[in-house]
Amino acid sequence: MTQPTTVESYRILVLDDEDEFHQVVRQSLASFGNSVTIDYAPDADKASLLLSERLYDLALLDVYGKDDLHIGLEVYRRIDAADLSTRVILMTRYQLKEDALKLLKLTGSASAWRLGGFLDKTDNLGATLSIRVGELIQKFVRRRASAHGLTELASEIARQRYRYKGLDGKVNLRKSKDEIATEVDRLLRALFVDIPGSRRRESEVIIELTPMERRGLSAAVVVNADVRVAFANIPAAGSGHRTVLKVGPKYDIFDEAARFHEYVRYGVELSHRVELLAVTAADALGGLVYSFAGGTYNHDLVALDEVLVEDLASGDETTSSEALRSLFARKDWYGTPCAPMDIGSYFSATFKTDLQRSCREAERQLQEIEKAWTTWPKVQRYDLPRGVSAYLGTPSGGNLALPDVSILGWGRLLYQAPACLVHGDMHGGNVLLECSRVLETDGSADGRTYHRSSLIDFRNSGPGPRCIDVVCLESSIRLADATLIRDACPPDIDVNPSPTDQANVIDIMEQRFIDEKALYRAVFLGVGEVPANGWARQCALVLESMKECFGEVPLREYIATSVRYAVRSLGFRLDPVSRLRMTMWLAAQYSLALELPKSSP
Known part of the structure; x- marks a missing residue:
């Protein structure tokens, strides 16, 4: 088993040209220690550069800069144009006057979900930051997930980077494998940890990510994801719930989820269907989880691609033949x-x-x-x-x-x-076989017993x-x-x-x-x-x-x-x-x- 990876640092970008304000932010959030990382930018260009290089969970944007420039609103527009997952809190020490109308338009726009509020820098700002931003940091820490295999998954995604295009046609997946791992971490938290509208109990979610051999042409990466939940006084379940995690370009992921709803969940009967548990997105990446509940606790989930190679190599084509017949039975x-x-x-x-x-x-x-x-x-x-x-x-x-x-x-x-x-x-990477290993008397594996086939990736x-x-x-x-x-x-x-x-x-x-x-x-x-x-x-x-x-x-x-x-x-x-x-x-x-x-x- 690989070592677990947990990205615990909540990332904040501060846009402000006043050094004394930077000091206020540091002092207000000092009690959170390593749970928070803060970067500072004095102008819109520096902020944009940092946003292109790193994922940020929150941006604190000063509305006005030197010479009365609306740098905060400009960076907000850039975040929105890049379709980043960053939440935003706007700040100023001045009266807004006519700019209040611009802020009201933001709250009524399609990007209103990312606007987390407004802070008056003249009204006990340190205490307000400690409470408002502190709540976000505490929530982030509670949403932790220990992921085994996260680094390997990020490396595999990085190999496909050239195929990640944004709406402007440019490659929008960051180059750093560490940054890709951070983005995947945010996906895992949203997919496996978050419970909308409720407060999660004090528990730890443990996710074991294992590679799946596929030879499809998609830019997405598909892995087995075994999920367990451990409480303070209750040990984690032995094998947990076996799911399949798919991470890829977020617009492709959203298309796939939409097609699943149209043609599978609410469409015609499909004997090889699975269930789509959740879908989410970060900056460049999207992720979704398929469930294979109903018998997979003690079985392997393997791609038909892998079974084809094994069967053709051994000369015993029984397993792959059964699976292929089932698809048109x-x-x-x-x-x-x-x-x-x-x-x-x-x-x-x-x-x-x-x-x-x-x-x-x-x-x-x-x-x-x-x-x-x-x-x-x-x-x-x-x-x-x-x-x-x-x-x-x-x-x-x-x-x-x-x-x-x-x-x-x-x-x-x-x-x-x-x-x-x-x-x-329906290539072999999108046909998953539920199989159990045939064991010899000495415990070694000798072939597979085929149980059923299931399909994933409904984007087309x-x-x-x-x-x-x-x-x-x-x-x-x-x-x-x-x-x-x-x-x-x-x-x-x-x-x-x-x-x-x-x-x-x-x-x-x-x-x-x-x-x-x-x-x-x-x-x-x-x-x-x-x-x-x-x-x-x-x-x-x-x-x-x-x-x-x-x-x-x-x-x-x-x-x-x-x-x-x-x-x-x-x-x-x-x-x-x-x-x-x-x-x-x-x-x-x-x-x-x-x-x-x-x-x-």
Whole structure:
């Protein structure tokens, strides 16, 4: 177990250009010791700089500065524009007169929740600060939570920092891992400790955060969160309540919570549903908690991604097969038809991804692999026919055609697909399996017993093309296959592979291209057999489950969805082996699409 992390310091930013006032604040709050941290700013620019670098729970803002400047109101507007979680108390020693109207407008605005009051600096300010701000500090200390694994969670979030965009398009997640940990601490307090409208009893909340292996494309991080409550005379419960915590860009988190309410909590019946316990946000981050109450106290919660890798490695695919079948065993919301929709328009509106940019990024990353590996792959970019961005040369002398962006507007892929309610992002990281370990007589674990599957992350839930959930799962199976290929290579395969290792990987990829086409021909056209390897069997199982759920699905409809998803996937950061594996998936689909007549179903 990791050491618990508790961020106990309540942070206050003081904006005032009078040094004597700084002394008053220090003396008034001195009794709280290390429970409070105070930073001072003499002007609006310094205050803005500090706010960009650190999270503050409270800002004490002097309305007027030198030369009668409204520095307090200016910083308030900047806090509001950045959508920070900081509460504000305004202060002045002067009569407000006409500025009273500006303050009244603030109290009636959408940001009124952050305005914590007004202080008259001439009316026994020290005592007032000690009482008003002291109450906030005491409440903060009572809301403590001991979190095991907080530092590791913050580090994982920091690795995704480049994907955290604010409303202005700028990266708004702070660089410091310590600051990210502080922001997560505030989320944990709001999600697991706060009880709205009541005073919590004297107890300690203990949260054990453990990683969950997921391979999705989301910027969010998902972890197991086991929560226990300990009182002074009562020991904490043994295993506590097992939940799943998701932390990500706060606007994405709010979107997910809204979709959950619309399509899950108050929507159609869903046998794989979970319960959304709470949702909150801080500055750049948002967090929500899913509950799996009803049997998980003695069971593991693992992502399908992790189980796929284990099953494919062992050759025993029982657990992942049961889970995959269960996802389409009942129609649930798949039985709610919607109006047919254009698949290209759906991707633009739902995933908010520029697929042309993804195509360019995929080609750029392939060039980077070619530079690093030097021997293979060989990428040819001259004398190319229309629709081809490059040929990938292989050790056997083959050339695999990689499509360019023109395929996205290509006749065979312009498709009005049948639609229904869908999850919209059902990759293996969003399918959680409740399993128990099978123990040997010596106490060692030997496999898992599968109990049920549950879904999380409903941000894309709603009307969608009926193949989209299947395509998401198929992507996860291929990434699991890539993990096994990579694990069989030397550790330096990403940066310094030998010519032999390069050739071996490309040989495997060339065979994957052949097997991909054989898989689709067997399932959709009834020609030949499914290749005899684990990843192909699992893909075939998902495709057959789809056909049992919806009836016959034309190959063209499936490819029109899967090509776009593969292009989108290649626009994200992937290790070289995973990128090559996903490229083979895309190349095989493109090759099959070329064989389809324009009038084919």
